[in-house]
Amino acid sequence: MIKFIYENEGQLIAFIWGHFSNEKSMVNIELLYVEPQFRKLGIATQLKIALEKWAKTMNAKRISSTIHKSNLPMISLNKDLGYQVSHVKMYKDID
Incomplete structure (x- = not known):
């Protein structure tokens, strides 16, 4: 398991968590996760790139991520x- 964090003036504002x-x-x-006031600054991109570099050191061949369909910025x-x-995951609520 790996975590990368992003801090601003000692305060945690973003992180990524993954496992191999x-x-x-x-x-x-x-x-x-990136705190709302720090979004659209490239922080999520930096975190994903850091995780990708770590994945390469682990000799990973693929990175996967599950994103909610409403999270258009992350998509x-x-x-x-x-x-x-x-993949597309579907569900149906039943009574």
Whole structure:
């Protein structure tokens, strides 16, 4: 497991958390968060790039990330960084 954090004047404002699966040669991003007032400053990009560099040191062949369909800024960022859609998860509420 790895965490990268981003601080501003000693205050935590962003982080990314991921883990490496040796069996799949893959890093999964569990969570990425940036405080709202610090968004759109490239911080999420920096964190994802740092995690990608770490993934390479682990000899990972792939990075995966699950993003809610309403999180359009993160979907756009991932596409800009070369991520591709691989799955669509669907559900139905039943009574």
